[in-house]
Amino acid sequence: MGKILDISKWQPTVNYKALATECDLAILRVQDGSRVIDQIYTKHATGCENNNIPYGVYAFCRFTSVEDAKVEARDFYKRAHVDGHKPLFFVADVEVKTMSNMRAGTNAFIAELRRLGAEKVGIYVAHHLHDSFNLDYSKSDFKWIPRYAADGKSIIEPKFTCDLHQWTEKGKIAGINGPVDLNRLTGTKSLKWFIQGHTLTVSKPSTSKVKRYTVTADLLNIRKSPSNDGKVLGQLKKGQTVQVVSINKDGWAKVKSNETFVYVYAKYLVFK
CATH class of the missing domain: 3.20.20.80 (Glycosidases)
Known part of the structure; x- marks a missing residue:
């Protein structure tokens, strides 16, 4: 926390x-x-x-x-x-x-x-x-x-x-x-x-166009599903960039990884 x-x-x-x-x-x-x-x-x-x-x-x-x-x-x-x-x-x-x-x-x-x-x-x-x-x-x-x-x-x-x-x-x-x-x-x-009631202000990218975001946290967990209970598949380091397809209402970013999709928490991403 x-x-x-x-x-x-x-x-x-x-x-x-x-x-x-x-x-x-x-x-x-x-x-x-x-x-x-x-x-x-x-x-x-x-x-x-x-x-x-x-x-x-x-x-x-x-x-x-x-x-x-x-x-x-x-x-x-x-x-x-x-x-x-x-x-x-x-x-x-x-x-x-x-x-x-x-x-x-x-x-x-x-x-x-x-x-x-x-x-x-x-x-x-x-x-x-x-x-x-x-x-x-x-x-x-x-x-x-x-x-x-x-x-x-x-x-x-x-x-x-x-x-x-x-x-x-x-x-x-x-x-x-x-x-x-x-x-x-x-x-x-x-x-x-x-x-409760907090709304993310990060602009949501169109699902038809991938945008690159930069990681701001020292380490950011990559999860299999958009939840804190989702299996951790790895971690991203501060300064790395990811291809974000969309951000859901709960603040989870859908990230393109090779030919699959994984999830990270969007609070620790910034659009460049």
């Missing part, structure tokens, strides 16, 4: 093609309260879309009342969809106490997102505030908690159950220079649950 990261304006320079070789899911910041828009968001969203990286979005919450929470949620939802972007899920990032009843504010934020059409909504809550904020986690679809080890390499388990654990702020990943936040799945929800 690849890496799950979250990024914002603090990562202004990203090689998205390289990122796609290691990243299974990105979570992008849209805003810090209603007043501060993350100016890099649309760049990150476009980069993910053009390189088949599934992504969700988060907003750092600054609401000071229930009504203010609704306003922030509306701004978040609208900004997340600017330029036609379609994130897979939305997260309320609750890390600072901005009103006496954080539970009421967070509930209002989530309810407003759902009213606007958000199907999957999560809560990111600071580990040390998990209990004192007394949030109603049943209102969300998943919980995301940060807890780091000082060395940035070890994993310290959260004290509370969660679906995503942000385990380091000193992670490394292809395509980004410098440290990044990395996350891991810790609940019952699979990666498939988080990325």
Whole structure:
């Protein structure tokens, strides 16, 4: 399994093609309260879309009342969809106490997102505030908690159950220079649950005309059938090219090999 990261304006320079070789899911910041828009968001969203990286979005919450929470949620939802972007899920990032009843504010934020059409909504809550904020986690679809080890390499388990654990702020990943936040799945929800609805943006070549694609992964399995359960027949190396006949709705590329056809996962191919 690849890496799950979250990024914002603090990562202004990203090689998205390289990122796609290691990243299974990105979570992008849209805003810090209603007043501060993350100016890099649309760049990150476009980069993910053009390189088949599934992504969700988060907003750092600054609401000071229930009504203010609704306003922030509306701004978040609208900004997340600017330029036609379609994130897979939305997260309320609750890390600072901005009103006496954080539970009421967070509930209002989530309810407003759902009213606007958000199907999957999560809560990111600071580990040390998990209990004192007394949030109603049943209102969300998943919980995301940060807890780091000082060395940035070890994993310290959260004290509370969660679906995503942000385990380091000193992670490394292809395509980004410098440290990044990395996350891991810790609940019952699979990666498939988080990325359900993701649509490949690679242009599908006509079945009547073979096109050449280049491998971006270090090693890419060649399978007999278009499935992770398909028998592995061999591997392609980074930089090798293949003749792609078609790409199906599940992201498997049908590749011409001599006089037969085999399959590779199209996420790790780029059209040249």
